[in-house]
Amino acid sequence: MYQYDEIDQKLVDERVAQFREQTQRHLSGTLSEDDFRPLRLQNGLYIQRFAPMLRVAIPYGLLSSRQLRALAHIARKWDHGYGHFSTRQNIQFNWPKLEEVPDILAHLAMVQMHAIQTSGNCIRNTTTDHLAGVAPDEIVDPLVWCELIRQWSTFHPEFAYLPRKFKIAVSGAEQDRAAIQVHDIGLQAVRGDNGETGFRVLVGGGLGRTPIIGTVIREFLPWPHLLSYLDAILRVYNRYGRRDNKYKARIKILVKELTPEVFRAQVDAEWAHLQDGPATLTAAEVARIGSRFTRPQYLKLDALSPQYTQALAREPGFARWAGRNVHEHRVPGYAAVTLSLKKTGVPPGDATTEQMEAVADLADRYSFGELRVSHEQNLILSDVKQSELFAVWQEAKALGLATPNIGLISNIIACPGGDFCSLANAKSIPVAAAIQRRFDDLDYQHDIGELDLNISGCMNSCGHHHVGHIGILGVDKQGAEFYQVSIGGAQGNAASLGKVIGPSFAQDEVAEVIARLIETYLARRDSEAERFIDVVRRIGIEPFKENVYGNAHQKREARARQLAAA
Amino acid sequence: MATLIRNAKLAHDSWQRLEAAADGGLPSIPPQGDLLVPLKLWQLSSSALLGRPSGRVGVWLAPQEDPALIADSLDALALIAVHFPQFTDGRGYSTARLLRERYGWKGELRAIGDIQRDQLFYLSRVGFDAFELNDGIDVPQEDLLRSAQAALSAFGDFSEAYQTSVERPLPLFRRRGAEVA
Ligand code: SF4
Numbered sequence: 001m002y003q004y005d006e007i008d009q010k011l012v013d014e015r016v017a018q019f020r021e022q023t024q025r026h027l028s029g030t031l032s033e034d035d036f037r038p039l040r041l042q043n044g045l046y047i048q049r050f051a052p053m054l055r056v057a058i059p060y061g062l063l064s065s066r067q068l069r070a071l072a073h074i075a076r077k078w079d080h081g082y083g084h085f086s087t088r089q090n091i092q093f094n095w096p097k098l099e100e101v102p103d104i105l106a107h108l109a110m111v112q113m114h115a116i117q118t119s120g121n122c123i124r125n126t127t128t129d130h131l132a133g134v135a136p137d138e139i140v141d142p143l144v145w146c147e148l149i150r151q152w153s154t155f156h157p158e159f160a161y162l163p164r165k166f167k168i169a170v171s172g173a174e175q176d177r178a179a180i181q182v183h184d185i186g187l188q189a190v191r192g193d194n195g196e197t198g199f200r201v202l203v204g205g206g207l208g209r210t211p212i213i214g215t216v217i218r219e220f221l222p223w224p225h226l227l228s229y230l231d232a233i234l235r236v237y238n239r240y241g242r243r244d245n246k247y248k249a250r251i252k253i254l255v256k257e258l259t260p261e262v263f264r265a266q267v268d269a270e271w272a273h274l275q276d277g278p279a280t281l282t283a284a285e286v287a288r289i290g291s292r293f294t295r296p297q298y299l300k301l302d303a304l305s306p307q308y309t310q311a312l313a314r315e316p317g318f319a320r321w322a323g324r325n326v327h328e329h330r331v332p333g334y335a336a337v338t339l340s341l342k343k344t345g346v347p348p349g350d351a352t353t354e355q356m357e358a359v360a361d362l363a364d365r366y367s368f369g370e371l372r373v374s375h376e377q378n379l380i381l382s383d384v385k386q387s388e389l390f391a392v393w394q395e396a397k398a399l400g401l402a403t404p405n406i407g408l409i410s411n412i413i414a415c416p417g418g419d420f421c422s423l424a425n426a427k428s429i430p431v432a433a434a435i436q437r438r439f440d441d442l443d444y445q446h447d448i449g450e451l452d453l454n455i456s457g458c459m460n461s462c463g464h465h466h467v468g469h470i471g472i473l474g475v476d477k478q479g480a481e482f483y484q485v486s487i488g489g490a491q492g493n494a495a496s497l498g499k500v501i502g503p504s505f506a507q508d509e510v511a512e513v514i515a516r517l518i519e520t521y522l523a524r525r526d527s528e529a530e531r532f533i534d535v536v537r538r539i540g541i542e543p544f545k546e547n548v549y550g551n552a553h554q555k556r557e558a559r560a561r562q563l564a565a566a
Numbered sequence: 567m568a569t570l571i572r573n574a575k576l577a578h579d580s581w582q583r584l585e586a587a588a589d590g591g592l593p594s595i596p597p598q599g600d601l602l603v604p605l606k607l608w609q610l611s612s613s614a615l616l617g618r619p620s621g622r623v624g625v626w627l628a629p630q631e632d633p634a635l636i637a638d639s640l641d642a643l644a645l646i647a648v649h650f651p652q653f654t655d656g657r658g659y660s661t662a663r664l665l666r667e668r669y670g671w672k673g674e675l676r677a678i679g680d681i682q683r684d685q686l687f688y689l690s691r692v693g694f695d696a697f698e699l700n701d702g703i704d705v706p707q708e709d710l711l712r713s714a715q716a717a718l719s720a721f722g723d724f725s726e727a728y729q730t731s732v733e734r735p736l737p738l739f740r741r742r743g744a745e746v747a
Contacts, residue, residue, distance in 0.1 A: 007726050007738065018723045022684065030713070031684075038654050039684055121654070151728040151738075157691035158663055158731075161656025227737075231730075239660050273668060278730045278737055285739040 001064045001294050001370060002147050004112045011155070012109045015116055019043050020102035027099060042122055042160070044090075044115030045101055053420070054093045054101060055118040056108060057125040058373050060132065060146035060170075061089040065360040065369040070111040072356035078104050083356070084420075085341060085349040085377045087413055087464055088167070089127045090118055094420050116154060121162045121249075123153035123234070128170045129177040130374035134382050136330045140189035140197050142172035144290045145226065148281065152227045159234050163241035164249035166234070167206075174493075179375065181205045181214045181495040182467060184251045185233060190220065197223045203233060203263070204255030207461035211497045212252045215260040217267065223286070225271075228279040232271035236263070296368040296383045301333025305386035318393050320446065321404035326389060337367075337381040337392055338374070339401040340411065344436040346400075347429040348414040349377030358399050366392050375464075376413055378406070409451045409518070410436045413464055417457030417474060418481065424457035426474025426481035431455055431510050438511040439518075448518055450531045452491070467491040469533045470517060471498040472510065483510050487517060487544055488536040501545050513548055520547040568698035569714040571686075572674070574721050576714055577696070581624060581645060583678070600624070602647055605631050608639070616642060626678060629657040637669040646671060648694075650679035659692045666693035666732045683717030690721055693732035 004012070022039050025031035031039075044055035056071070071091055075083045078100055079093045086092055096104055108114055117124055126149045128142045129135060149168060153159075159166070169183040180186025186202035198220045205214025221229055233251075240258075242248045255263045312319045327336040339359060342348050351359070359379055363371050366388050372380040379401075384392055396402035405411045412435065415421065417428030432455055439445055454468030458475075465471030471486040482504040489498030505513055520543055521532045536544070570579040583602040584593045592607050595614055602624040603615065615623045624645025625636055636646070646665060648658040658677065665671040676696035677689050686697060699717065701710050730737045 011724060011726060014724050035653075035682060035684070121656075154728060155688075155724065156729050157688035157727070158659045159656070160688055161654050161659070235660050239657055243655060243657075278735055278740060282739065288739070288742075 001062060002059075002143070002289075003292050003294060005292065008151075009109075009112065012112070012114045012116070015043070015114065015155075016102060016105045016109050019105060023099065023102055038120055038161070041120035042117055043101075043105065044118035045098075046119060047422075051095045052098050052101065054096045054104060054115060055086070055090045056093070056113060056115045057118045058089050058091060058113075059150050060126055060128045060143060061130050061373040061375075062132075062143065063371045063373055064111075065363040065371065067111045067113055068356050068360040068363070068371060070107060070113065072353045072360070074104055074107060075356065076353045082350050082352045084347070084416060085351065085373055085379070087349075087375050087377060087415070087462060088125060089130075089373050089375060090125060091373070092416070094416070119165070121164050121166075122160050123156060123162075123166045123168065126150055126153065126168045126170060127178060127183075127375060129173055130372045130376075130378075130380055131177060131327060131336055131382070132172060132372070134329050134331070134334075134336050135173045135175075135177075136328045137174040138172050138330060139174065139191055140172040142170045142178075142189055143293060144286060145172075145187070145189065145199075145223075146170050147289050147293075148226065148286070149230070152230065152279075156234075158231075159238055162234075162238055163243045164246065164251075166237070166251065168230075176491075176493050176495075179464070179467065179491050179495070182207055182211070182464075182491070183214065185230070186214050187226075192220055192222065199223070199226060201229065201233075204252040204260070206250055206252045207464060207466045208250065209247055209459045209461075210250075210252065211461070211466040212256065213495055213497065214252075215255065217260060217264040224281045225275060227281060228274040228277055229267075229271055231279060232267050232274055235270055236266045240266075296370065298331045298334065298383070299385075301331075301385065301387075303332040305333060308386040308389055311390040315390075317404075318390060320442070321393055321402055322389065324404045324406045324408065325402070329383070331383075333386055335384050335386055335389060336372075337384050337389065337396075338406045339379045339381065339396055339399075340403040340405055341378050341401070342405055342411045342436075343400050343403050344410065344440060345433055347416070347419075348412050348432055351379070355399055355401065358395075359401070362392065362395060376406075376411065378411075404442065405445060407450045407452075408445045409439050409448055409453055409514075410445055412436065412453050412455060413468065414455040415457050415462035417455070417463075421457055421462075423460060424474060425459075425476040426457055426483060426507070428455040428457045428463060428472075428474060431472060431483065431507060434508075434511040435514055438515055447528075448522070448532070449528060451533075452489075453514070454489075464491070465489070466497045467495060468498060469531075469536070470514060475504050477504065481507055483507065485510070485513055485517075485548075487541055488533065490533050499541050501541055502549055516548045517544050520544045568678075568701055569710050570696065570698055571714065571718065572696040574690075574718060576711070576718075579698075583626065583647075596621075600644070602626050602645060604628075605635060608636070612639065612642065624674075626676075627658075627661060629655050629661070631661075633661050633665045633669060640669065640671055640673075643673065645674050645676060647676040647678045650677060650681060650685075653680045653682060653685050653700075659688065662689070662693040663732060683713075683720040686717060686720040687723045691727060691731040691733045 026036040046053045084092045168185045169178040170187045171178040172189040182205040188200040201218040202214035325338045367381040412432045414428040414432045418424035454465045455472040456463035456465040467489040473484045484504040486498030486500045581600045599621045622644035626647035677694045678698045
């Protein structure tokens with residue numbers, strides 16, 4: 001965990017005081033709703049369908065048991081007893097009262113947390129790999145760099161009123177688990193020829209209405225230049241990003257309209273003035289930040305614990321869970337464990353007060369009091385001894401957090417959708433539940449194998465539907481809630497955007513449509529090793545379409561061709 | 567008339583601001599008094615402006631206007647202002663830093679337009695030292711003064727800052743080192 005120093009703490013406290021005063025002015029009528037809105041958004045406060053929604057940052061997904069208990073306390077005292085973990089390493093509370101939000105922020109500040117810049121047109125919470133610091137394929141530990149970016153972006157005076165929101169993601173591993181290709185800026189930590197740390201810099205990725213995969217604008221940025229180069233990118237965007245149309249205001253549109261080459265040239269021209277200036281990072285500062293992270297005191301253990309292997313052989317249920325929810329660790333004898341927040345019938349990413357407190361206890365007993373929040377909306381115990389995995393499984397099972405579905409069809413990513421979000425075209429939670437029910441049979445799920453299914457309630461794409469192997473998007477059809485289905489999206493190193501299979505469906509048809517897609521996949525796969533996404537890439541979307549819509553559309557297309565030829 | 571804050575104090579404003587007409591037509595030039603003129607007027611009539619019998623000249627920039635366009639004129643100017651049509655239009659923050667850090671403007675740099683107390687802290691960090699508060703319509707004079715007085719406290723909203731800025735050119739991590747040394 002990063003430990004605040006005096007100044008970090010003071011700034012967060014001062015933010016609480018500032019927001020308390022702004023809220024008072026608003027409630028007393030001297031600060032209008034229009035003028036208050038951008039200010040409250042920069043503190044994570046939306047006015048939603050039923051009540052305000054408060055989004056709290058979990059910087060780069062790192063959370064201590066003490067912090068999780070504080071979140072549980074907030075859910076109990078100021079909310080309806082639960083919180084929703086989002087796809088961007090944040091937690092959202094759906095029922096706080098506006099006048100009580102300053103008290104909630106004050107409570108957060110007591111455990112070194114905040115809601116600073118979790119919404120609004122500013123630099124948002126920086127996200128990273130949910131296995132940062134423990135993944136065996138890690139090249140560079142991204143946590144220190146994330147904290148440096150957090151400090152740089154917090155209250156950056158020049159970039160508080162950007163054309164649109166701005167999201168940065170950092171990956172330090174070979175496998176990209178931070179979705180860096182679909183962020184405004186993606187940073188891939190790499191090692192240079194002499195082993196020095198640097199970053200490959202991508203810009204202009206994003207989901208939303210115009211999904212785009214980011215472009216590399218610098219192959220190797222040596223680490224001292226990280227912040228000045230970010231300043232240069234942001235300055236070009238702040239000055240030239242479109243402000244006339246909010247749907248064209250993200251940096252991806254600027255990069256596209258200018259072309260990546262011209263955009264890069266503009267950034268370089270700006271950077272020429274900033275390079276080697278005072279923002280240049282020093283080794284002392286990087287070391288100082290690094291030393292403020294507490295690190296687990298690992299024991300020297302054998303690479304494979306006999307207790308673990310015996311339990312695997314003895315208990316098929318445990319083995320199945322371990323196969324999906326236990327991840328390799330860079331330290332011998334340890335593992336990371338995903339606690340699934342995707343139980344059938346529970347809105348994806350939701351955790352109750354009791355669950356949060358119980359998970360905090362698990363973290364204390366089994367994982368050095370440390371947790372991670374994943375962008376797949378699950379919680380992770382990052383440092384568990386292999387010999388204790390069986391005990392963790394049993395306890396997690398009792399808490400309803402041991403669904404062995406990580407990477408499977410029922411591990412659905414879904415935004416809050418129409419049940420909570422005022423921007424939604426359609427609900428997402430009941431659709432997720434219907435699909436989870438349709439695929440309730442775990443053996444069947446395991447047979448289907450790796451499959452990412454993502455649901456967004458509208459084009460804002462908070463549920464990342466574009467990069468789901470199957471993506472579902474809520475659309476509005478003459479005032480009714482409909483769902484558009486796409487296939488072939490993927491996150492990670494081979495990121496791609498899904499293709500829409502055809503006309504949209506009513507809510508009660510969706511689960512059946514998904515069943516047909518799966519049927520097609522199972523019929524066409526070469527072997528169990530060929531995943532759904534591989535088959536879509538190999539045979540294209542036509543066979544899937546056919547099975548879903550019958551061949552009606554083929555006839556239509558054939559007729560259209562005939563007409564065109566006539 | 568907007569309330570003016572200069573160097574964190576309420577101040578008297580001697581400047582008259584000229585604007586282009588809705589159809590883009592440029593205003594005529596009054597023979598005296600301190601004039602804050604749009605960039606276009608400065609570009610077309612700088613000698614007429616400077617040749618007046620009395621009064622100083624300043625230029626105000628719209629959000630999209632590049633400060634490089636007046637970089638050669640700084641010696642002739644007594645004031646530069648940057649206009650914020652809405653406070654959420656943040657281009658002027660970059661304009662200010664460029665004027666201060668790249669082109670070396672040392673004189674008064676004024677934020678005009680939709681400026682409220684909640685922006686004063688960031689504006690002052692990027693180099694503004696004068697602010698015309700957006701007073702709204704029909705607010706009684708004594709209320710304006712009271713709220714402007716209250717707004718002065720906004721400069722102290724935060725006691726520290728991480729980044730480089732005009733106000734504190736060294737980022738916190740470089741100043742920290744200095745404290746230890
Ligand atoms: S995708 Fe749309 S409906 Fe879902 S949370 Fe985002 S804005 Fe709301």
